[in-house]
Amino acid sequence: MSSADTAAPALKEIFNRKRLQHIADETLAVYPAFAHKRFLKLASAGLDELSLMQRLARVSESLHATLPADFPTALGILQDLAPRLNSGFVTLCLPHYVANYGLEHFDLSMQALKYFTCFGSAEFAIRHFLVLDFERALAQMTEWAHDDNEHVRRLASEGSRPRLPWSFRLLRMQAEPMLAWPILDALKADPSLYVRKSVANHLNDISKDHPALLLAQLESWTLDDPRTQWITRHALRSLIKKGDRRALALLGAGEPAQVDLLALRVTPEVLQLGQSMTLSFNLKSTSDKPQRLVVDYAIDYVRAGGKTGYKVFKLKTLDLAPGALVVLARSQQIRELTTRKHYYGWHAVHVLVNGERLGSGGFELVP
Incomplete structure (x- = not known):
């Protein structure tokens, strides 16, 4: 059997x-x-020929063409349909519908997004309402941060991310985090944890544009709670x-590590x-x-023209006893x-401890 199979x-x-x-079938049923x-x-x-997101949009557009023209109807x-769909990702076509056809029904649409997000996510759709009326949408999302439902709380954080993947950037949020x-x-x-991951990703977005501001804010947090530590x-x-x-x-690893690096090996030395x-x-x-140690490693990937690109993992x-x-x-x-x-050639591999390179090895990537 081939790998394609x-x-x-x-x-x-x-x-x-x-x-x-x-x-x-399920739409016909309701x-x-x-x-x-x-x-x-x-x-x-x-x-x-359509991509994933194009197919999602096509479903939304096809529903619009075959449902009553009156948006509230x-x-x-669609609200009756949502719990009948057999995939959380597929339900994203429903908030997509709201973003495309419900901008003139702000309050009704916002409540619909709150409902639909519990079946999948309305993180992409909510951004269109932030563009439409930033203050009004953000005020609603700030309320949602205190909701009893974790999906609604996550929408407040995820939907307002400056750099949400698969979506357009919120330029105002990027400028004023x-x-x-x-x-x-x-x-x-x-x-x-579902919510905490979103909060951490939102904060990581901020770190890419305003690192000093983010660090100052995080330094003001009390880190006694392990959940806040995780975020x-x-x-x-x-x-x-x-x-x-x-x-x-902030992680307790601000000082250079006092360690010896021993028995460093990268195997095999040659691979495909x-x-x-x-x-x-x-x-x-x-x-x-x-000592608190933050241990990472980096690979110098060979790029086109013999250049290299540094990627940290x-x-x-860990805490290391004396x-x-x-x-x-x-x-x-x-x-x-x-x-x-990937390009063929020598790939250096580096050990990083508390931000410092302690040693290196590598491997040869061959045809």
């Missing part, structure tokens, strides 16, 4: 013809007058990878695409005091990604 289906196949039939055959014809036209049908601080501050010790640690990941001393200090590189090494404390944060030794290892598959094209 065993490869996972493309993400866009979430919206395949079988799923379109499911959407049509709205007997639904023109389901026309919906299927519209939604499936040229389907194979159509919205009621403190506008969302009441949301982030309200969620800094949220009991839901802070993950929020600082981009700055930690850069070796930022203030960021490291699809194979894995293993980095292993020991760290032995040379201090008479306990998280490995482990004189103690810790054994660390990490394997990583070297494979093609949509975000990284």
